[in-house]
Amino acid sequence: MDKSKFKYKTQVRVRNYEVDWQGIVHNGNYLLYFEVGRVEYLKHIGAKLDLNTIRGESKVVLVRNEIDYKAPASFDQLLNVYTRISFIKNSSFAMEGILEKADDGVIIALNTAYHVWLDPATDRPKTVGTDFRKLIEGFEGNDCDILWPTYTV
Amino acid sequence: MDKSKFKYKTQVRVRNYEVDWQGIVHNGNYLLYFEVGRVEYLKHIGAKLDLNTIRGESKVVLVRNEIDYKAPASFDQLLNVYTRISFIKNSSFAMEGILEKADDGVIIALNTAYHVWLDPATDRPKTVGTDFRKLIEGFEGNDCDILWPTYTV
Amino acid sequence: MDKSKFKYKTQVRVRNYEVDWQGIVHNGNYLLYFEVGRVEYLKHIGAKLDLNTIRGESKVVLVRNEIDYKAPASFDQLLNVYTRISFIKNSSFAMEGILEKADDGVIIALNTAYHVWLDPATDRPKTVGTDFRKLIEGFEGNDCDILWPTYTV
Amino acid sequence: MDKSKFKYKTQVRVRNYEVDWQGIVHNGNYLLYFEVGRVEYLKHIGAKLDLNTIRGESKVVLVRNEIDYKAPASFDQLLNVYTRISFIKNSSFAMEGILEKADDGVIIALNTAYHVWLDPATDRPKTVGTDFRKLIEGFEGNDCDILWPTYTV
Numbered sequence: 147m148d149k150s151k152f153k154y155k156t157q158v159r160v161r162n163y164e165v166d167w168q169g170i171v172h173n174g175n176y177l178l179y180f181e182v183g184r185v186e187y188l189k190h191i192g193a194k195l196d197l198n199t200i201r202g203e204s205k206v207v208l209v210r211n212e213i214d215y216k217a218p219a220s221f222d223q224l225l226n227v228y229t230r231i232s233f234i235k236n237s238s239f240a241m242e243g244i245l246e247k248a249d250d251g252v253i254i255a256l257n258t259a260y261h262v263w264l265d266p267a268t269d270r271p272k273t274v275g276t277d278f279r280k281l282i283e284g285f286e287g288n289d290c291d292i293l294w295p296t297y298t299v
Numbered sequence: 300m301d302k303s304k305f306k307y308k309t310q311v312r313v314r315n316y317e318v319d320w321q322g323i324v325h326n327g328n329y330l331l332y333f334e335v336g337r338v339e340y341l342k343h344i345g346a347k348l349d350l351n352t353i354r355g356e357s358k359v360v361l362v363r364n365e366i367d368y369k370a371p372a373s374f375d376q377l378l379n380v381y382t383r384i385s386f387i388k389n390s391s392f393a394m395e396g397i398l399e400k401a402d403d404g405v406i407i408a409l410n411t412a413y414h415v416w417l418d419p420a421t422d423r424p425k426t427v428g429t430d431f432r433k434l435i436e437g438f439e440g441n442d443c444d445i446l447w448p449t450y451t452v
Numbered sequence: 453m454d455k456s457k458f459k460y461k462t463q464v465r466v467r468n469y470e471v472d473w474q475g476i477v478h479n480g481n482y483l484l485y486f487e488v489g490r491v492e493y494l495k496h497i498g499a500k501l502d503l504n505t506i507r508g509e510s511k512v513v514l515v516r517n518e519i520d521y522k523a524p525a526s527f528d529q530l531l532n533v534y535t536r537i538s539f540i541k542n543s544s545f546a547m548e549g550i551l552e553k554a555d556d557g558v559i560i561a562l563n564t565a566y567h568v569w570l571d572p573a574t575d576r577p578k579t580v581g582t583d584f585r586k587l588i589e590g591f592e593g594n595d596c597d598i599l600w601p602t603y604t605v
Numbered sequence: 606m607d608k609s610k611f612k613y614k615t616q617v618r619v620r621n622y623e624v625d626w627q628g629i630v631h632n633g634n635y636l637l638y639f640e641v642g643r644v645e646y647l648k649h650i651g652a653k654l655d656l657n658t659i660r661g662e663s664k665v666v667l668v669r670n671e672i673d674y675k676a677p678a679s680f681d682q683l684l685n686v687y688t689r690i691s692f693i694k695n696s697s698f699a700m701e702g703i704l705e706k707a708d709d710g711v712i713i714a715l716n717t718a719y720h721v722w723l724d725p726a727t728d729r730p731k732t733v734g735t736d737f738r739k740l741i742e743g744f745e746g747n748d749c750d751i752l753w754p755t756y757t758v
Contacts, residue, residue, distance in 0.1 A: 162491050163325050163484050172316050173667055174637050178469050181633070185468050189528075208632055213670045222495075315644050316637050326514055327484050331622050334480070338621050342681075361479055364519045375648075469631050478622050 147244055147256055151289040152228035156186040157248060160223045170218035177213060180243040180257040183227035187241070191285045193278065204275060209238075210260040216253045224248040231282050233291040237271035238262045239282075300397055300409055304442040305381035309339040310401060313376045323371035330366060333396040333410040336380035340394070344438045346431065357428060362391075363413040369406045377401040384435050386444040390424035391415045392435075453550055453562055457595040458534035462492040463554060466529045476524035483519060486549040486563040489533035493547070497591045499584065510581060515544075516566040522559045530554040537588050539597040543577035544568045545588075606703055606715055610748040611687035615645040616707060619682045629677035636672060639702040639716040642686035646700070650744045652737065663734060668697075669719040675712045683707040690741050692750040696730035697721045698741075 158179050166172040219225055228244040243257040265272040273295050282290055311332050319325040372378060381397040396410040418425040426448050435443055464485050472478040525531055534550040549563040571578040579601050588596055617638050625631040678684055687703040702716040724731040732754050741749055 161484070161488055163319070163327055163487060166316070166319065173670075174316055174633060174640070177636055178467070178633050181469060182467055185528075207674070209674055211632075211670070211672045211674075215666070215668055215670075222491075314637070314641055316640060326517075327480060327487070330483055330517075331480050331620065334622060335620055338681075360521070362521055364479075364483075364517070364521075366517045368513070368515055368517075375644075469625070469633055472622070472625065480622055 147242055149228060149244055151232075152230045152242075152244060153285065153289075154187045154190055154230065155226050155228050156183055156190075158182055158225050158227060160219055160221055160225065162221055165221045170220055173215060176215065176219075176245060176255045177211065177257070179225060179227055179245055180213075180229075180255075180259065183229040183243050183245075184241050184259065186227075187229040187231075191281060193281055204272070205264045205266040205269075206261050207264060208259055209262050212258045214256045216255055219245075219247065219254045225254060231286055231290050232258070233293075234274055234279055234282060235293050236295060237273055239274060300395055302381065302397055304385075305383045305395075305397060306438065306442075307336075307340045307343055307383065308379050308381050309336055309343075311335055311378050311380060313372055313374055313378065315374055318374045323373055326368060329368065329372075329398060329408045330364065330410070332378060332380055332398055333366075333382075333408075333412065336382040336396050336398075337394050337412065339380075340382040340384075344434060346434055357425070358417045358419040358422075359414050360417060361412055362415050365411045367409045369408055372398075372400065372407045378407060384439055384443050385411070386446075387427055387432055387435060388446045389448060390426055392427060453548055455534065455550055457538075458536045458548075458550060459591065459595075460493045460496055460536065461532050461534050462489055462496075464488055464531050464533060466525055466527055466531065468527055471527045476526055479521060482521065482525075482551060482561045483517065483563070485531060485533055485551055486519075486535075486561075486565065489535040489549050489551075490547050490565065492533075493535040493537075497587060499587055510578070511570045511572040511575075512567050513570060514565055515568050518564045520562040522561055525551075525553065525560045531560060537592055537596050538564070539599075540580055540585055540588060541599045542601060543579055545580060606701055608687065608703055610691075611689045611701075611703060612744065612748075613646045613649055613689065614685050614687050615642055615649075617641055617684050617686060619678055619680055619684065621680055624680045629679055632674060635674065635678075635704060635714045636670065636716070638684060638686055638704055639672070639688075639714075639718065642688040642702050642704075643700050643718065645686075646688040646690075650740060652740055663731070664723045664725040664728075665720050666723060667718055668721050671717045673715045675714055678704075678706065678713045684713060690745055690749050691717070692752075693733055693738055693741060694752045695754060696732055698733060 160171055164171050164175045224247075226246050226248050228246075230242050232240045232242045239261055241259045241261065243259070245254040245257070246252060247254060262271055263274045264270065279292055279294065283292055313324055317324050317328045377400075379397075379399050379401050381399075383395050385393045385395045392414055394412045394414065396412070398407040398410070399405060400407060415424050416427045417423065432445055432447065436445055466477055470477050470481045530553075532552050532554050534552075536548050538546045538548045545567055547565045547567065549565070551560040551563070552558060553560060568577050569580045570576065585598055585600065589598055619630055623630050623634045683706075685705050685707050687705075689701050691699050691701045698720055700718045700720070702718070704713040704716070705711060706713060721730050722733045723729065738751055738753065742751055
């Protein structure tokens with residue numbers, strides 16, 4: 147992943163109960179840190195979108211997660227969580243995350259989370275909303291690969 | 300606590316991510332095991348009651364927890380969770396729990412969880428439902444100290 | 453609890469995965485927030501003491517937790533966690549905590565956590581270390597009720 | 606994934622605190638259920654191997670997780686966790702998992718977890734141990750694609 151493409155960063159501090167018997171963060175927690183990043187990102191850009199929650203005419207669900215573990219984080223470390231939306235296709239989009247140690251920039255883990263936009267009445271994929279596309283285009287600019295629905299006919 | 304008064308037992312097995320850097324269960328998990336016991340207990344006796352959830356005319360909230368930690372549990376251990384309702388007063392009741400190792404009966408922790416019955420419209424305490432009292436009386440018999448509302452006038 | 457006696461405050465922000473099906477923080481998390489407070493408190497005062505971890509000649513274990521739930525916290529709320537040591541007896545000490553909403557000061561929960569100082573070789577209680585008593589006395593002053601060992605003969 | 610290739614199954618029951626505000630299991634927990642499957646699998650086949658833990662001359666680390674979310678699990682559901690080792694290369698191996706509802710076989714999620722065998726002295730990859738290869742070959746037979754080190758020269 148290319149860190150220069152990430153325009154949003156938040157931070158989490160490792161809590162003591164997240165550390166396992168080896169004194170390092172249990173691998174299940176990295177996924178949660180990336181989720182903190184995604185929620186904060188959406189709040190930051192003003193998206194009227196709760197991931198996984200029905201909001202009026204649409205529902206967004208997480209369909210796939212990929213996590214690469216690069217180095218362990220330890221108790222009480224402050225971590226940077228970089229988040230961006232890397233692409234929007236017809237009915238799906240991907241959010242990428244980089245987790246690194248705040249003090250020395252050592253990469254802890256990388257994540258790509260794939261989401262699908264559903265019609266809550268049928269649970270079938272529907273086109274990602276235009277408002278959302280415009281919001282992401284405004285924030286991410288050319289760094290996000292957006293396929294506009296008119297192009298998909 | 301007097302184990303002979305407990306009429307319901309369920310079991311939990313310690314999962315690897317519940318174990319901390321000392322190889323023992325992180326203290327926050329014991330509380331969760333007791334909650335598993337309470338949920339299973341209510342299901343077992345057929346109580347139409349979700350703890351902490353509004354169900355028609357009533358809402359039940361957890362107001363206090365007391366936990367005594369006696370010995371640590373370890374990875375992969377099978378634990379017995381004994382649960383009972385020890386008293387019902389006018390608008391409150393208490394659930395007791397004993398957590399022990401299934402293989403040798405060593406006590407891990409003891410819990411008392413105090414609940415209050417609320418009117419969901421006002422969030423003020425109301426009398427514990429008669430159906431619930433009868434259900435508990437039928438299951439617990441004389442081992443549960445039940446104060447019937449007529450006695451409280 | 454008397455908030456004016458607390459000299460240390462840290463903060464936690466509610467993470468989305470800590471919220472349950474009612475949109476409020478699952479009760480098991482409050483205990484974890486108080487633990488964050490205790491760990492930060494000890495770090496802040498410079499105590500060479502990891503709770504629950506053996507450090508040279510001593511081991512400190514959590515033996516009892518009492519939590520009173522006053523009001524629910526919700527997703528994304530910033531919470532203040534006040535922590536203090538309220539007493540030190542011969543081989544035990546208590547840490548109190550107040551959890552409140554940072555924006556309006558509404559009390560979420562209260563906690564008292566009792567610890568015992570053990571000899572790691574025998575797992576029997578031993579006198580709380582003098583260095584630790586002095587450190588707490590220096591930080592808490594008269595607000596902590598310290599029983600000095602000479603008084604216990 | 607081809608379920609007929611899986612020779613080991615364990616089960617987990619969804620606990621109430623694993624369920625989020627929509628009444629379904631928070632996505633972070635599926636990863637933990639798969640980990641329960643991997644730990645039980647290794648115990649079942651008798652592998653002298655703790656994932657992520659140093660054991661004598663070797664250390665095994667999780668380097669990548671892929672999870673596809675197919676359908677949500679709900680409170681109190683009993684879930685089957687199928688686990689197998691799908692390949693062993695020179696210094697790496699992959700564990701696959703299928704999570705399904707026990708009552709109707711509906712697929713909840715799929716997982717592939719990639720591990721690397723390290724020399725604990727240098728933290729550099731080393732050849733997967735022969736004892737481990739033989740153990741997996743004996744259990745998985747032709748369903749596991751094993752690259753023997755002699756083939757890699």
